[in-house]
Amino acid sequence: MNWLALASIVSAAMAVSFGAIGPALAEGRAVAAAMDAIARQPEAANTISRTLFVGLAMIETMAIYCLVIALLLLFANPLLK
Amino acid sequence: MNSPLSSIPLFHIGPVPISSAVAVTWVIMAALVLGAIALSRCLKLVPSATQAVFELVVETVDAQIRDTMRVGPAPYRAFIGTLFAFIFVANWSSLIPGVEPPTAHLETDAALALIVFLAVIWFGIRAGGVRGYLATFATPSPLMIPLNFLESITRTFSLLVRLFGNVMSGVFVIGIVLSLAGLLVPIPLMALDLLTGAVQAYIFAVLAMVFIAGTVSEGKEDPESSNPDSLIPGTHP
Numbered sequence: 001m002n003w004l005a006l007a008s009i010v011s012a013a014m015a016v017s018f019g020a021i022g023p024a025l026a027e028g029r030a031v032a033a034a035m036d037a038i039a040r041q042p043e044a045a046n047t048i049s050r051t052l053f054v055g056l057a058m059i060e061t062m063a064i065y066c067l068v069i070a071l072l073l074l075f076a077n078p079l080l081k
Numbered sequence: 082m083n084s085p086l087s088s089i090p091l092f093h094i095g096p097v098p099i100s101s102a103v104a105v106t107w108v109i110m111a112a113l114v115l116g117a118i119a120l121s122r123c124l125k126l127v128p129s130a131t132q133a134v135f136e137l138v139v140e141t142v143d144a145q146i147r148d149t150m151r152v153g154p155a156p157y158r159a160f161i162g163t164l165f166a167f168i169f170v171a172n173w174s175s176l177i178p179g180v181e182p183p184t185a186h187l188e189t190d191a192a193l194a195l196i197v198f199l200a201v202i203w204f205g206i207r208a209g210g211v212r213g214y215l216a217t218f219a220t221p222s223p224l225m226i227p228l229n230f231l232e233s234i235t236r237t238f239s240l241l242v243r244l245f246g247n248v249m250s251g252v253f254v255i256g257i258v259l260s261l262a263g264l265l266v267p268i269p270l271m272a273l274d275l276l277t278g279a280v281q282a283y284i285f286a287v288l289a290m291v292f293i294a295g296t297v298s299e300g301k302e303d304p305e306s307s308n309p310d311s312l313i314p315g316t317h318p
Contacts, residue, residue: 071085
């Protein structure tokens with residue numbers, strides 16, 4: 001195995017592991033804020049949870065981007081062809 | 082293990098290779114169309130149980146459109162409802178053994194995101210004309226034209242990557258777990274995958290609604306007609 005393949009595998013693992021930290025913290029904050037809001041204003045729970053879902057999907061996309069980059073590095077790496 | 086980014090042709094029609102994702106897509110399309118025809122043929126004023134269930138579905142879609150877009154649901158019901166129904170059925174088609182969801186392949190998601198991209202242009206032009214649609218790029222100021230233009234492309238791309246990444250990662254994880262452990266271990270992951278599939282179908286439809294509503298409300302002739310206060314939570318009674 002040459003060093004390029006090794007570097008690709010290591011950077012794919014790093015992309016997923018470090019790329020998951022930020023979205024995890026952000027999703028935690030978003031859910032905590034939504035819980036707080038629902039506790040204060042239970043009648044707005046529908047609107048809040050709908051907005052929360054869309055927001056979570058937005059945040060989660062960041063982690064998914066990292067996953068796609070990792071898969072590109074592992075399966076479709078142009079440098080290894 | 083096969084790469085999740087490539088697809089293997091199942092059979093050929095003439096020179097055109099047909100992958101399994103395309104074949105599953107055709108089956109889902111046929112099932113949805115035939116089911117819709119069969120259901121709408123025998124509509125009654127006093128609904129049967131099946132009709133009542135599907136009326137509930139349509140009313141839920143209407144309510145979501147009304148809540149998210151703040152307009153009447155009639156022009157958007159068909160598009161949003163079909164989008165949601167197709168993605169939902171496609172994500173849950175993994176329940177059938179041996180079937181891989183077509184949304185776990187890049188090309189199906191690219192097609193769906195492209196449909197949303199074109200639908201935003203179509204609804205924008207229909208609401209405000211070509212001038213009105215092009216003027217939405219210059220809101221709030223002409224300085225934003227490059228950014229708004231870039232945003233309309235990147236948000237389509239993120240729609241594509243979001244659906245692909247979520248569904249594909251579910252399939253991929255189940256494949257890995259199945260190759261490591263035995264029969265019953267992947268079942269909780271499959272249940273999680275179904276939840277993710279339903280949520281992603283909902284989110285895809287909601288984001289399509291949000292993009293269309295943004296373009297339509299910006300392209301209107303008079304901005305007073307849409308009530309911006311109602312979008313801020315806490316201001317309505």
